[in-house]
Amino acid sequence: MDLPGITEVADARLGIWRPGDAWLAGGTWLFSEPQPALTRLLDLHAFGWTALQVSPDGLDIAATCTLAELARQEFPPWQAASLVGQCCAALLGSFKVWNTATVGGNICLALPAGPMISLTAALDGVAEIWGTGGAVRRIPVADFVTGPGRCRLRPGELLRSVHLPIGALQCATAFRQLSLSALGRSAAVVIGRRSPSDGALVITLTAATTRPVQLRFPAPPGPDGLLATLAAAAPRYHDDVHGAPAWREAITRQLALEVLDELERL
């Protein structure tokens, strides 16, 4: 839609941050609802960042990489590569939205059902954040998102990229997603990964919970152990039209057990 309050779209490299500014990435959320608080958009494409960089250390995803670019990429034979397509498909929008929506926009929007949050949190992604005045800090994506629509960006900070470490990319993974309707917005996404070297297991909960929750085990804990750890973690379950908290909790437990079962058999 048109955003009548916007008086300027500026090159993000030149703009000095001021109240009423927002970073413009794909614009698929910014242009999908009225933005009465905004007066200026700072276009991140001006940076010209390389979308994806594979290195011996893992994968660097530029914040401006689109979901389509990520889904199309051919990766080295990393076991976790299958998660990329599964998570892209978990975005409710059609592939037309993939063509424009960016990984960074999805993470910074910080919706519980943000599939790029699910992907990068589950693979221990680390967000590189650029502050005003050239400061750089790094935060695990799992800690970066703090609640529905909330993240740890301070005014004027932007997400530059996410690094996925090679150790996580080499893990076997299991993915489960559930929505109230067949093609609905994710009500729960549970992703497990198991290290081929030491058998350690990490289960990441998103969409059902208000922020990413990670459960770490040195070895598969068995169903009772998993449910006990989940209960001790006491996640807050999200409440909106896409699912009530009690239902989200029940399906999260079920999906976590399925993920455990799948990875235990490896």
Place this chain on the structure above:
Amino acid sequence: MRVTCTVNGEQHQADDVWEGESLLYVLRERMGFPGSKNACEQGECGSCTIYLDGVLACACLVAAGQAQGRGVRTVEGLGSGDELATIQQTFLEAGAVQCGFCTPGLLVAAHDLLERHAGPTDAEIREALAGNLCRCTGYEKIMEAVRLGATRRATAS
């Protein structure tokens, strides 16, 4: 602000574009391409579907300035001159149009599918058109039109 881009193979320019305008508005109201329709303005219905640098996008979600220097193809640019594109012809023949509001978006999405897949399965057709909503037809005639379009293209080549 001035926005210059290629639309359906020709250079077009719009002046006095205000910064928060969507590409959809610029195409329809400033550049004279009203084919792309404005329905939900939220990326849900697909009636504004266009090609942007060769890939499908919802024009309602693209900032006008983001089209600067890029290539846009709208429903008006699918055929050549007075000749309809195959998919436009088969939509007519199959009776896939009722009120017609969704039709331009569906045509662009179906055109893209047939460019990528010579003989799509029904599941592939449904997937490709999943981001285009039609309130009138119940989709069966649309499916028929796309199947017919695929057959027609195959026999022509």
